[in-house]
Amino acid sequence: MNKGLFLRNVEISNGAQPLLTLSHDIAPGQVLTIMGPSGVGKSTLLAYITGTLSADFAASGRIVLDGHDITHAPAHKRHVGILFQDDLLFPHLSVGANLAFGLAPGGTREDRQEKIAEALAEVDLAGFEDRDPATLSGGQKARVALMRMLLSEPCALLLDEPFSRLDTALRAQVRDLVFARAKARSLPVLMVTHDAEDARAAGGKVITLEVQS
Amino acid sequence: MIGQHVTVLRNKRDLGTLIHMRRPVLPLLPALTLLLMLGPVAAGIWGTLLPAFGHLPAAGLTGPSLEPFRALFDWPGLPRAALLSVTTGIGATVVSLAVVTLLLAGWSGTRQFRVLERLLSPLLSVPHAAAAFGLAFLIAPSGWIARLLSPVMTGWDRPPDILIVQDPLGLTMMAGLIIKEIPFLILISIAALGQAQAQNSVTIAQALGYGRVTGWLKTVFPRVYAQIRPPVYVVLAYSMSVVDVAVILGPSTPPTLSVQIVKWMSDPDLSMRLLAAAGAIMQLALVVGALAFWRAGEIAVAHFGRRWVASGARGKCDPIIAQVALFSGGASVLAVLFGLVVLAIWSVAGYWSFPDAFPDGFTSRNWTRHGPSAFAALGETAFIAIVVAISVLVLTIGCLEAEYRHGLRVTQRAVWLLYLPLLVPQTAFLPGLQTLMLGIGAEVGRIPVMLAHLVFVLPYVFLSLSDPFRAWDARTGTVAAALGASPDGVLWRVRLPMLLRPILTALAVGLAVSVGQYLPTLLIGGGRVATLTTEAVALASGGDRRAIGVYGLMQTGAALLPFAMALLIPTLVWRNRKGLRHE
Numbered sequence: 001m002n003k004g005l006f007l008r009n010v011e012i013s014n015g016a017q018p019l020l021t022l023s024h025d026i027a028p029g030q031v032l033t034i035m036g037p038s039g040v041g042k043s044t045l046l047a048y049i050t051g052t053l054s055a056d057f058a059a060s061g062r063i064v065l066d067g068h069d070i071t072h073a074p075a076h077k078r079h080v081g082i083l084f085q086d087d088l089l090f091p092h093l094s095v096g097a098n099l100a101f102g103l104a105p106g107g108t109r110e111d112r113q114e115k116i117a118e119a120l121a122e123v124d125l126a127g128f129e130d131r132d133p134a135t136l137s138g139g140q141k142a143r144v145a146l147m148r149m150l151l152s153e154p155c156a157l158l159l160d161e162p163f164s165r166l167d168t169a170l171r172a173q174v175r176d177l178v179f180a181r182a183k184a185r186s187l188p189v190l191m192v193t194h195d196a197e198d199a200r201a202a203g204g205k206v207i208t209l210e211v212q213s
Numbered sequence: 214m215i216g217q218h219v220t221v222l223r224n225k226r227d228l229g230t231l232i233h234m235r236r237p238v239l240p241l242l243p244a245l246t247l248l249l250m251l252g253p254v255a256a257g258i259w260g261t262l263l264p265a266f267g268h269l270p271a272a273g274l275t276g277p278s279l280e281p282f283r284a285l286f287d288w289p290g291l292p293r294a295a296l297l298s299v300t301t302g303i304g305a306t307v308v309s310l311a312v313v314t315l316l317l318a319g320w321s322g323t324r325q326f327r328v329l330e331r332l333l334s335p336l337l338s339v340p341h342a343a344a345a346f347g348l349a350f351l352i353a354p355s356g357w358i359a360r361l362l363s364p365v366m367t368g369w370d371r372p373p374d375i376l377i378v379q380d381p382l383g384l385t386m387m388a389g390l391i392i393k394e395i396p397f398l399i400l401i402s403i404a405a406l407g408q409a410q411a412q413n414s415v416t417i418a419q420a421l422g423y424g425r426v427t428g429w430l431k432t433v434f435p436r437v438y439a440q441i442r443p444p445v446y447v448v449l450a451y452s453m454s455v456v457d458v459a460v461i462l463g464p465s466t467p468p469t470l471s472v473q474i475v476k477w478m479s480d481p482d483l484s485m486r487l488l489a490a491a492g493a494i495m496q497l498a499l500v501v502g503a504l505a506f507w508r509a510g511e512i513a514v515a516h517f518g519r520r521w522v523a524s525g526a527r528g529k530c531d532p533i534i535a536q537v538a539l540f541s542g543g544a545s546v547l548a549v550l551f552g553l554v555v556l557a558i559w560s561v562a563g564y565w566s567f568p569d570a571f572p573d574g575f576t577s578r579n580w581t582r583h584g585p586s587a588f589a590a591l592g593e594t595a596f597i598a599i600v601v602a603i604s605v606l607v608l609t610i611g612c613l614e615a616e617y618r619h620g621l622r623v624t625q626r627a628v629w630l631l632y633l634p635l636l637v638p639q640t641a642f643l644p645g646l647q648t649l650m651l652g653i654g655a656e657v658g659r660i661p662v663m664l665a666h667l668v669f670v671l672p673y674v675f676l677s678l679s680d681p682f683r684a685w686d687a688r689t690g691t692v693a694a695a696l697g698a699s700p701d702g703v704l705w706r707v708r709l710p711m712l713l714r715p716i717l718t719a720l721a722v723g724l725a726v727s728v729g730q731y732l733p734t735l736l737i738g739g740g741r742v743a744t745l746t747t748e749a750v751a752l753a754s755g756g757d758r759r760a761i762g763v764y765g766l767m768q769t770g771a772a773l774l775p776f777a778m779a780l781l782i783p784t785l786v787w788r789n790r791k792g793l794r795h796e
Binding site: 052076077084088094101104 | 620622686687688689690691692693694695696697698699700702703706707710711713787789790791792793
């Protein structure tokens with residue numbers, strides 16, 4: 001079985017207007033960065049991979065993850081994690097409950113609590129279980145969002161401009177953390193970004209999309 | 214490549230069928246909801262048309278004939294009754310829209326406006342009947358205002374012999390409608406303003422030397438009006454055909470056409486139903502005509518408005534207009550508030566002779582006398598309202614979720630469908646619905662009443678919930694799905710909890726609308742379903758102010774309490790969740 005995220009002949013169009021075509025394999029631990037101006041369909045590509053493509057777009061081509069064709073799988077059965085530029089922590093749940101939402105089911109109560117505590121400790125947030133996510137700083141929220149995603153044991157990670165809301169000092173720190181965690185878990189990573197610095201830090205192949213006319 | 218395309222599409226369709234087979238209910242909900250909402254309206258109009266043309270098998274009559282219309286035109290009160298419907302309806306709509314527009318033009322974004330807005334929101338839920346009784350108790354010759362001013366300022370030691378309440382021109386009835394429509398139109402306009410980026414336009418207009426009011430009218434009003442058009446039409450149709458307010462405040466010889474239709478409907482002589490049906494068709498025609506007239510007026514205003522904009526006039530009397538608007542808005546708020554206060558006083562009043570500002574003493578006797586029957590009516594009211602509002606909430610959430618999951622698009626035409634039950638006058642289709650039900654031998658009573666309430670509650674609940682439901686960040690759903698939550702899981706565990714506040718508000722709107730329903734309860738309940746509203750309006754002719762005070766207060770409480778809960782519950786539940794504490 002071939003590990004990794006393989007995009008085969010992916011074509012996305014907005015009605016009659018073709019947006020992008022892409023064929024690329026991302027090996028475990030590798031990062032593929034996609035750059036390009038807004039409106040070129042970067043986020044639409046991610047929506048196609050997560051299974052949440054809006055009815056306004058048409059797409060074809062196959063998405064294969066770790067040997068499974070997930071092109072038509074429902075969104076919640078794809079094992080594809082995603083981080084957006086906003087943390088999108090669930091505002092009605094505590095930090096711990098947010099992580100528990102992500103944590104794959106199974107295990108005793110104590111096991112699960114322990115896993116959540118470990119995850120928080122891994123990003124220097126030990127003891128934050130009962131906190132209201134709205135009271136966290138931007139960097140703390142980003143770290144919780146990352147760990148929530150990783151606890152769901154995804155087989156690939158998508159990043160949609162994930163660092164653009166963070167200020168410069170935090171940005172490098174969070175970025176290094178995300179790439180390090182993804183590498184440690186051997187996840188194929190697909191990142192779309194505007195930012196050349198992000199692309200450099202990712203260290204993988206960079207594809208720049210042009211507006212098709 | 215093309216071959217692959219086709220395979221993908223076929224796969225997609227297969228998947229679609231699979232989802233539909235597994236969840237057959239959700240995609241059908243929008244259709245079912247439309248049927249529940251529009252079915253009774255269509256059936257009711259059909260059931261009105263038949264007897265209007267002389268076909269009423271229950272009374273041994275078969276049509277078609279024009280006899281009912283001939284009888285209608287023979288009724289000497291018709292010209293006056295029809296004219297009253299038109300003047301009070303158009304008058305109430307013009308005045309409330311003008312006050313609301315100028316209030317927004319002069320004051321939106323200011324501190325005074327926020328105070329007014331905060332006062333107006335709860336007033337929206339005060340039932341029409343209670344507000345009308347309150348107004349009557351304030352401005353009648355023996356009302357509170359006359360009492361407060363007498364005898365020092367007026368010299369009256371007995372109530373003056375002038376007809377204020379139930380005046381022949383229907384002016385008091387118009388006032389009763391205006392004080393209730395102003396809060397409605399203001400809150401609708403504020404919602405529309407949010408999408409219009411109004412503040413920027415006004416700032417630029419002011420920088421170009423325009424006065425506040427003129428600048429707002431020229432730049433923001435067209436955008437806001439385009440959005441509030443359907444509710445304005447609702448106000449017009451409602452004001453022309455309202456029954457409860459007209460019974461309480463309107464003239465009686467003759468009454469408005471709608472009131473007369475209800476009188477004919479309650480006549481034991483079945484053949485009077487033919488007359489009622491003909492009147493109902495007439496009422497429908499009047500409303501359609503008035504809506505067409507209003508549309509023509511819109512075009513005319515737009516035409517002159519464009520000229521006014523092109524003239525470059527900067528506005529000279531803006532401050533005066535703004536002051537007048539604030540005064541009118543304030544007076545309308547105070548009329549409702551003090552109306553409720555005087556209802557409360559009467560409900561506990563002992564002996565209260567005329568020029569005295571307050572009763573001689575306060576007593577609980579009114580409550581012990583009228584309380585038991587009022588509480589029985591409260592039970593009936595609450596039972597109907599809760600069943601209806603919860604069913605409607607479930608239907609609404611189902612429709613909105615179906616729209617989200619299946620990527621359905623809502624067109625402007627569909628939005629008009631939602632307003633349709635509010636645009637067709639109640640007096641045009643409810644009598645027909647009752648006649649149809651009698652014709653097929655269906656029992657009048659509680660369940661048909663609930664179905665009739667549903668027709669009117671659905672649009673309001675849907676309109677209240679749809680914006681916040683659709684404004685929810687869909688990326689939150691993407692994240693939850695990426696974390697392994699199924700579509701139902703996303704709905705129950707993420708979306709609904711996050712939307713707790715707007716959901717409870719929509720539920721409160723539904724309860725308040727159901728509590729305030731008069732005509733559906735009266736006609737479809739066949740007089741056997743006694744709610745607070747039907748009981749209170751029935752007291753109007755008797756003039757027992759203490760009983761009216763008790764019923765009016767309970768009716769208001771029944772409508773207001775859910776709103777208080779809708780504010781309180783999310784605050785308590787999410788007291789430790791700053792992210793959900795906006796507002």
